[in-house]
Amino acid sequence: MCGIVGYTGKREAKEILIKGLKNLEYRGYDSAGIAVLDKNRLKVIKRKGKIKNLEELVSKTSFSGSSGIAHTRWATHGVPSDKNAHPHLGCKKRIAVVHNGIIENFESLKKDLLKKGCKFSSDTDTEIISHLIERNYHQNLEEAVRKTVLLLKGSFSLAVISKDEPGKLVGVRLDSPLIVGIKDEEKFLASDSSAFIEDTRRVVYLKDREIAVLTPDSVKVIDFQGRKVSFKEELLSFSKEEVKKGVFKHFMLKEILEQPKVLEKILSYYLKEKDFNLKELTAFRDFFKKLQKINIVACGTAYHAGLVGKYLMEKFLNIPVEVDLGSEFRYKQPTIRKGDLLIAISQSGETADTLAGVRLAKKRGAKILSICNVLGSTLVRESDKVLYTLAGPEISVASTKAYSAQIMVLVILSLYLAKLRRTLPDSLINSYLNLLRKIPSCQLKIVKSKDEIRKIAQKYLNFGAFLYLGRNINYPTALEGALKLKEISYIPAEGYPAGEMKHGPIALIDEYRAVVCIANNSSVYSKMLSNVEEIFARRGRIIILATEEDEQVKKYSRQIIYIPKIKEELSPLITIIPLQLLAYYIAELKGYDVDKPRNLAKSVTVE
Numbered sequence: 001m002c003g004i005v006g007y008t009g010k011r012e013a014k015e016i017l018i019k020g021l022k023n024l025e026y027r028g029y030d031s032a033g034i035a036v037l038d039k040n041r042l043k044v045i046k047r048k049g050k051i052k053n054l055e056e057l058v059s060k061t062s063f064s065g066s067s068g069i070a071h072t073r074w075a076t077h078g079v080p081s082d083k084n085a086h087p088h089l090g091c092k093k094r095i096a097v098v099h100n101g102i103i104e105n106f107e108s109l110k111k112d113l114l115k116k117g118c119k120f121s122s123d124t125d126t127e128i129i130s131h132l133i134e135r136n137y138h139q140n141l142e143e144a145v146r147k148t149v150l151l152l153k154g155s156f157s158l159a160v161i162s163k164d165e166p167g168k169l170v171g172v173r174l175d176s177p178l179i180v181g182i183k184d185e186e187k188f189l190a191s192d193s194s195a196f197i198e199d200t201r202r203v204v205y206l207k208d209r210e211i212a213v214l215t216p217d218s219v220k221v222i223d224f225q226g227r228k229v230s231f232k233e234e235l236l237s238f239s240k241e242e243v244k245k246g247v248f249k250h251f252m253l254k255e256i257l258e259q260p261k262v263l264e265k266i267l268s269y270y271l272k273e274k275d276f277n278l279k280e281l282t283a284f285r286d287f288f289k290k291l292q293k294i295n296i297v298a299c300g301t302a303y304h305a306g307l308v309g310k311y312l313m314e315k316f317l318n319i320p321v322e323v324d325l326g327s328e329f330r331y332k333q334p335t336i337r338k339g340d341l342l343i344a345i346s347q348s349g350e351t352a353d354t355l356a357g358v359r360l361a362k363k364r365g366a367k368i369l370s371i372c373n374v375l376g377s378t379l380v381r382e383s384d385k386v387l388y389t390l391a392g393p394e395i396s397v398a399s400t401k402a403y404s405a406q407i408m409v410l411v412i413l414s415l416y417l418a419k420l421r422r423t424l425p426d427s428l429i430n431s432y433l434n435l436l437r438k439i440p441s442c443q444l445k446i447v448k449s450k451d452e453i454r455k456i457a458q459k460y461l462n463f464g465a466f467l468y469l470g471r472n473i474n475y476p477t478a479l480e481g482a483l484k485l486k487e488i489s490y491i492p493a494e495g496y497p498a499g500e501m502k503h504g505p506i507a508l509i510d511e512y513r514a515v516v517c518i519a520n521n522s523s524v525y526s527k528m529l530s531n532v533e534e535i536f537a538r539r540g541r542i543i544i545l546a547t548e549e550d551e552q553v554k555k556y557s558r559q560i561i562y563i564p565k566i567k568e569e570l571s572p573l574i575t576i577i578p579l580q581l582l583a584y585y586i587a588e589l590k591g592y593d594v595d596k597p598r599n600l601a602k603s604v605t606v607e
């Protein structure tokens with residue numbers, strides 16, 4: 001999704017803006033541009049394609065200035081092109097704007113502007129904003145911006161500069177995050193704090209319908225009615241190293257290998273010493289005790305984590321749990337109502353379909369508990385309670401550490417609820433908690449055998465299609481393993497419940513089909529083994545995940561990935577690691593852009 005960067009201060013703006021865009025590259029984009037106030041003209045350079053195209057052009061152009069805005073565009077209205085890239089200017093080229101979101105009433109506004117003689121140079125919805133601000137400008141930029149946003153319908157976070165007010169940078173937040181970065185004599189604006197983390201960790205998270213007015217030495221926040229608003233300065237919870245690849249070829253590998261550390265952090269935060277430390281949920285204790293059912297809404301990888309949560313909660317709490325994709329939940333007649341709980345799971349906290357599900361559930365009177373990885377995100381602001389996954393910034397488009405973090409939080413939440421509702425004996429709860437503390441070392445053991453997994457990837461990278469089979473609580477693991485492969489290697493891959501194969505999909509099996517079978521120790525192990533037998537009998541090319549020392553699986557394949565023995569309910573935290581690595585190495589060996597796969601964005605903020 002689009003990325004916004006703004007700067008005003010004492011240094012050369014163009015370098016800071018380009019560096020900021022590079023830190024936002026992971027969000028996915030198809031064009032990029034910058035506008036800098038160079039003496040008394042707005043210099044705009046923008047290009048279709050990668051940021052390096054823009055950078056080359058900037059280096060060949062002589063201009064300078066100490067305030068500016070920049071943007072990476074993920075096209076919604078108007079094809080990816082130089083002219084449709086942001087920033088956009090008004091007719092008199094006095095105002096420059098970059099925008100993240102969608103203006104739903106832009107056609108009617110554009111028609112009106114055309115009648116008034118405005119000339120447009122792009123097919124975007126954004127360009128109408130620059131024309132409107134210019135027409136509303138009367139010696140006060142924030143006032144012109146404020147009057148303009150009152151005319152707009154849709155979602156819009158903006159950064160705006162004007163040649164008439166050098167050094168002033170105005171930001172608007174509505175539905176897409178916009179964060180102010182604070183440093184002495186310098187101020188920043190960005191969609192995501194990774195853009196300026198090398199310069200400062202002092203931030204202000206703008207809320208919806210707020211306008212930030214920045215100069216090198218001042219920060220002012222007003223609302224859409226022009227009233228001054230108080231704001232809270234916070235310190236970012238992560239360091240600049242966390243948004244750098246370091247020694248790794250790709251963020252994805254770095255983030256896969258970070259998982260043991262992430263889970264350690266979650267365990268030490270939510271399980272201080274012996275007991276639960278979920279003070280965030282204290283006010284909900286009575287509500288939780290009376291719960292009759294739980295809804296979970298999420299998308300993509302987060303949805304798969306939600307499916308694992310369903311198995312856990314139905315087993316530990318003995319109440320029905322419905323899991324829906326955000327894009328489906330928002331358009332069906334959901335059974336959710338007052339007194340119900342909606343758990344929204346989202347790494348970014350900006351996924352439009354998940355947010356729409358939350359808003360629908362809130363309208364029905366449900367309470368919202370979100371499991372999210374990004375402080376200050378829209379989901380966090382719209383939830384009653386939040387459990388953070390503490391995974392640190394996840395840069396690679398393919399979600400890995402956020403997934404196991406979401407599951408770890410779901411396990412802890414499920415056990416917490418089981419204790420509260422007395423649906424499990426304390427002795428069993430404690431034994432699960434003790435086993436949870438072993439998970440990071442189990443993950444580490446698998447990560448240490450990553451070279452074995454790379455060898456399997458080498459053998460299988462030319463297969464035209466993959467099938468991932470799992471049962472029970474590892475059926476979602478099969479779905480997630482397939483998603484990882486397809487989204488970064490572009491190989492068709494399908495996750496399937498192993499028991500369902502004989503109802504049709506087994507027709508797919510032959511020696512050209514790679515089949516990944518998740519056959520670790522579990523209550524359905526023998527059933528799973530019969531499914532492996534069925535695949536083997538039809539010459540499917542099998543990769544098996546099995547528990548250490550399992551000799552039985554050897555007759556089906558030489559490609560065996562052994563995982564440590566762990567209680568079945570906790571196994572999704574382990575079984576996913578080899579599948580993440582398998583997908584990573586296949587894509588890496590194919591030479592693909594693993595962190596930024598084609599057509600994908602890190603956070604899908606449009607429906």
Ligand code: AGP
Nearest residue numbers: 300301302346347348351398399
């Ligand atoms: C996962 O690898 C994908 N990048 C995608 O499915 C993602 O999980 C989905 O878009 C949900 O994102 P969220 O967790 O930020 O809401």
